[in-house]
Amino acid sequence: METTHAIQDYLGAIYDLAGSDKPVIGARLARHMHLSAPSITEALRRMQREGYVKVAGKKQIRLTTKGLDIARTMARRHRLLERWLTDVLGLDWSRAHDEAHRLEHALSPVVEERLAEMLGMPSTCPHGNPIPGMPPPEAHNPIPLSQATTGQGLVVERITEEAEADRQLLNFLWESGVRPGSRLTVSEVAPYAGTISVLLDGRTVTMGLAASHKIWVYDPQQLTLPSKPARAQKARKVAP
Numbered sequence: 001m002e003t004t005h006a007i008q009d010y011l012g013a014i015y016d017l018a019g020s021d022k023p024v025i026g027a028r029l030a031r032h033m034h035l036s037a038p039s040i041t042e043a044l045r046r047m048q049r050e051g052y053v054k055v056a057g058k059k060q061i062r063l064t065t066k067g068l069d070i071a072r073t074m075a076r077r078h079r080l081l082e083r084w085l086t087d088v089l090g091l092d093w094s095r096a097h098d099e100a101h102r103l104e105h106a107l108s109p110v111v112e113e114r115l116a117e118m119l120g121m122p123s124t125c126p127h128g129n130p131i132p133g134m135p136p137p138e139a140h141n142p143i144p145l146s147q148a149t150t151g152q153g154l155v156v157e158r159i160t161e162e163a164e165a166d167r168q169l170l171n172f173l174w175e176s177g178v179r180p181g182s183r184l185t186v187s188e189v190a191p192y193a194g195t196i197s198v199l200l201d202g203r204t205v206t207m208g209l210a211a212s213h214k215i216w217v218y219d220p221q222q223l224t225l226p227s228k229p230a231r232a233q234k235a236r237k238v239a240p
Contacts, residue, residue: 128158
């Protein structure tokens with residue numbers, strides 16, 4: 001990979017942000033990477049010249065095929081390392097994220113594949129985000145927790161990479177037990193206060209709506225109830 005670590009970081013960050021429901025623009029990238037707007041602007045100019053990204057209408061940043069290949073490689077290495085650091089070495093989310101960021105640039109393709117095999121070819125990182133090149137996880141049609149309504153029973157699918165870049169939020173979610181697979185019930189949505197509260201393992205966890213938008217959840221009942229057309233089709237097949 002003939003790119004600098006800095007370019008790899010930029011491409012990986014764009015890839016991470018593209019996994020959300022918002023367009024990737026310079027301001028979001030600057031917040032995500034904790035860099036100034038002028039630094040992001042200069043980096044984007046360089047990456048455009050070298051063919052890694054394109055900036056489309058409304059200043060939306062898109063990866064080219066060349067940029068996407070590198071971004072996927074970096075995301076794969078980062079998420080595999082996070083899985084190893086948490087599952088095998090026992091690090092917490094925040095520390096694993098930081099360590100993975102340091103190690104991902106030094107990981108060779110050979111070690112990358114051996115690591116994937118040792119971990120059992122996992123589909124996701126510890127936060128539930130898909131690992132590129134692995135069998136995709138089961139689709140759940142998730143929504144951001146911020147869009148949930150009071151009384152809904154939900155399951156956490158993933159914590160976005162955008163949330164991972166926020167050390168305080170990542171620590172809060174880890175300590176609160178908000179993990180992929182956690183079952184929770186929305187107890188209160190308070191737009192006037194900018195918060196949402198959920199019941200989790202008998203405890204109330206309250207967070208800002210902006211933070212909850214980075215937690216994706218799904219309704220498990222929608223996975224178990226067959227649709228009406230499916231029932232009708234089955235009935236027609238068995239009818240004489």
